[in-house]
Amino acid sequence: MEPAMKPNTDIRQAATLIAATWILTAIFLTIPFHLFRGGAGLNLLISLLHLLTVGSLLSFGVYLAVRAARRRSRYVRFAATSVAVVLAAAALSMSEALISEILDAYFPEGARPAPFAFRATNAFAALIWEFALLGTAFSLLDANNLARERERELALARENATRAEAAASAARLAALRYQLNPHFLFNTLNAISSLIVTRDYGPADAMLGKLSEFLRATLAANPDALILLEDELATLQHYLEIESARFGERLEVAFVCPSDLNDALVPSFVLQPLVENAIKYAVAPSADPVAVRVEATRDGDDLVIFVEDDGASGDAPARSGTGVGIPNIRQRLHTLYGSRGTIETTKREQGFVSILRFPLTRRAAHRPEQAA
Secondary structure, X not given: OOOOOOOOHHHHHHHHHHHHHHHHHHHHHHHHHHHHOOOOXXXXXXXXXXXXXXXXXXXXXXHHHHHHOOOOOHHHHHHHHHHHHHHHHHHHHHHHHHHHHHHHHHXXXXXXXXXXXXXXXXXXXXXXXXXXXXXXXXXXXHHHHHHHHHHHHHHHHHHHHHHHHHHHHHHHHHHHHHHHHHHHHHHHHHHHHHHHHOOOHHHHHHHHHXXXXXXXXXXXXXXXXXXXXXXXHHHHHHHHHHHHHHHHHHEEEEEEOOHHHOOEEEEOOOOHHHHHHHHHHHHOOOOXXXXXXXXXXXXXXXXXXXXEEOOOOOOHHHHHHHOOHHHHHHHHHHHHHHHHOEEEEEEEOOEEEEEEEEEOEEOOOOXXXXXX
């Protein structure tokens, strides 16, 4: 974003324009006029000082009038500038005529003095053009500065909006992430409670220990950060150890992840809800062993992760996204990746599969990879 102009920049620009205008007027009009009349010396010095001082002050008054009307309609700005120009030209021409008459009375020059009214009228005719040009220049200068101010305001507004959107996205991701923890905790604590009620204290104690390890791993992670795929799988392993204490040999687990994808970045805690669905709808209702498989693969510049089981279909509508987990994951992927982050669920003849797809990024570059 362009740096903001200092508050006195506009005044410096106006002062430079005013000084240049009256210095040039003195060089090309006042000095030749007095030399033509055959006078110089004190007359010329006083006239120059008067012109430069009074002319500059009145010009600054015109500038202030332009500034005061800068945010009004064009007609108001034109009227304010015109009135200021006429008043400034009239004041300076009357002052010039009066000073000239006084100087001619005490320090007469070679030429015959002109009447006061003639001097004032001639001076007004010349000066109004100068003030009109100054007023126009001030208006253009102010319009340019106002346009730049508005550009800076818009740029700042866009920057603030971007920051606000980033903060909102981070808040949404955190809310979505933390929505999962109570859901999981309820199920796990309910399982532990069931074991305690049946006096199965050994598995209950093992589940509590593994739950402690799992919570330590998950709560230490930044909820809106991307983590390494190998870390996500390690967290998932903690979760599955908890469920293994509950289901024993009825739960079979397989992880398939090529070593070159270990440093791929994934949203934290994105796989656990899918595995939890498989356990809830396939493992829990079944008396036979059910295999749960998690496989990661690369498809061009996308990372694709399969979470599948070979159990009974169970409540297929709930598994497809009427519960908490899958809609939550869909929202998180959309927030992070837009239309490129998707999750598909498919009921098979024997089992169920969820397929996550999003851009493949790695820890080093933290950018989507190009297809090989």
